[in-house]
Amino acid sequence: xxxxxxxxxxxxxxxxxxxxxxxxxxxxxxxxxxxxxxxxxxxxxxxxxxxxxxxxxxxxxxxxxxxxxxxxxxxxxxxxxxxxxxxxxx
Amino acid sequence: xxxxxxxxxxxxxxxxxxxxxxxxxxxxxxxxxxxxxxxxxxxxxxxxxxxxxxxxxxxxxxxxxxxxxxxxxxxxxxxxxx
Numbered sequence: 001x002x003x004x005x006x007x008x009x010x011x012x013x014x015x016x017x018x019x020x021x022x023x024x025x026x027x028x029x030x031x032x033x034x035x036x037x038x039x040x041x042x043x044x045x046x047x048x049x050x051x052x053x054x055x056x057x058x059x060x061x062x063x064x065x066x067x068x069x070x071x072x073x074x075x076x077x078x079x080x081x082x083x084x085x086x087x088x089x090x
Numbered sequence: 091x092x093x094x095x096x097x098x099x100x101x102x103x104x105x106x107x108x109x110x111x112x113x114x115x116x117x118x119x120x121x122x123x124x125x126x127x128x129x130x131x132x133x134x135x136x137x138x139x140x141x142x143x144x145x146x147x148x149x150x151x152x153x154x155x156x157x158x159x160x161x162x163x164x165x166x167x168x169x170x171x172x
Contacts, residue, residue, distance in 0.1 A: 004100065004103070008091055011092065011093050016096070024104065027104055027108060030108070031108060033163070033166070037158050041158045044154070045119075045123055053127055055146055058157065067157060070157075070162055071165065
């Protein structure tokens with residue numbers, strides 16, 4: 001892979017700069033979503049996969065538990081924001 | 091290099107970096123969880139049972155990751171992508 005230097009970056013015209021900017025915004029949003037998925041999976045795997053591993057697939061209970069666990073954590077983090085806002089206003 | 095190929099190079103590098111970070115994070119978590127689950131008492135070598143457990147655990151972790159990803163993305167869409 002060729003290394004890019006500052007000199008190369010100066011060659012970008014305005015149209016390509018604008019395109020890159022929106023590409024980077026998009027990628028960083030994707031990265032934030034991915035990072036949330038990583039931390040939710042980490043947390044919920046511990047909560048939901050409690051027995052010995054007997055098969056590679058998730059069984060129905062585990063699958064439901066993973067989905068509920070992710071949803072409820074997101075509920076909780078929404079609640080935290082709401083409580084903090086109330087505290088600020090109250 | 092002209093503007094077009096500089097842009098293409100930046101995009102390629104960002105995408106590679108992104109995929110690598112993602113893979114690294116996933117591998118780290120799989121090692122952590124599946125070592126904990128499959129090798130409760132480390133012996134002088136990995137037994138075939140431990141190895142089989144690890145393979146299944148790895149598969150399970152990736153299914154769990156996909157399940158969470160689908161759930162989260164569905165929720166983001168429902169909430170209007172905020």
